[in-house]
Amino acid sequence: MIKKSAWLHTAFVVGLSLGFVGHALADETKWIAVGMLHDWYSSAGCEVEVGRTHLISDQQDGLRWPAQFKWQDCKAAKALWIGATDYYDPLVDRTFKVKVVHVGPRVLDEEHEFMPVEFKMYGRFDHPLVIVDGVPAGRLDYMDEVDEIDPTLVTGDPATGPDRMLYNVVNTSIGITMRRKIYAFSQQNHNNYFIYDYVFKNTGIIDKEGRKYEQTLNGVYFFFQYRYAPSREGGPYGYYWLPQSTSWGHNTINDARNEAPISVNPLVWPEDAPPRCLFSWHGLHSKAGFDNIGGPYFGGDGHLGAAQYVGVVTLHADKSPDDPSDDPFQPTTTQYLQSDLPITSGNDQFNAEKMMKEYEVMAGGHPAVRHADDVGCPTPIDCHAYADTYVRSGDPGNPGGYTQGQGFGPYVLEPGDSVHIVVAEA
Structure with a gap:
């Protein structure tokens, strides 16, 4: 730990030399591609819009299922905010x-805000090697890249455990270090989901040099955003039989279940609790010209090009740093937000006014009406309204569709405290 005066002098010098670049790009990415679900991940700890290739044509990039078919991407963007x-x-x-x-x-x-420390892929085995005329010819040569083989990965038993584990450590300028483990399986009954195991610890580390400023953090929220857009196949960067704006999730329907427990009966919670989950699907689009639920290839063979349900389920969230039991009231926020609101771009960790607006969403609780119900599409079968023309009351418009969020908190983290959050995505 360094004293406040010494830290301020050092920060001033470093700030002059680096200019506090707002959008530094030094990102490393890796794929998990061992089962039927494939996705790419960023060393920064979350995956930004077009973050892998920085090409508009990859607006939908990742979360591919079923991955043996072309253009099954369902992910447009994600975010992680810590407040x-x-x-x-x-x-x-x-x-x-x-x-x-x-x-x-x-x-x-990655220079001043979410600063990667470690980013490594472990596997119980390597991918098969496909050689044609002496030349590597398998897609997995470039996607399923394992840094270290460990036959007893995680469980210590070669017959059990995940087949891949992506290990990611990131320091943040708010003094919280994130450790993220992502588990994937190739077994046929478990190859269509990933498990995300997070530990957030108040280490006090606030820059790339590892300098510390220790303090108790109050009102801490971990807010995840999921902008889904099932799927690329029918959109403009696939075979293009669906409207262009489907590629950024303009017509995506977001829904949630069991946001808060109905009962706190210890015989029911948490062991037998229904899953606390968020999920999204391809809703009606006003410019499709046909019933596009499921993305059928209208005018072609009629196969579904957007049949996916995508989403996340909470498996565990600590009640507090002192109580590691699962809190059935987490996540405490399941707000959805318009994907092109001003707070979704140009974010600045020193802009007090904008951070206040961001935190209001992060701590916004559960919406009175879920997105699917407010649109008028509680289920794909009972859907009678266009998601792309829907505008939530109070929003300036809907040019980009809606993103589903979930926030865990508020927590109080004293120096050295940590909380453990586990979710699964499919």
């Missing part, structure tokens, strides 16, 4: 009413 209240920021010698650091949906700064 705290009454935060003294040693970087600028100022106390913010709320402080928020960001990776995604459109910002990425």
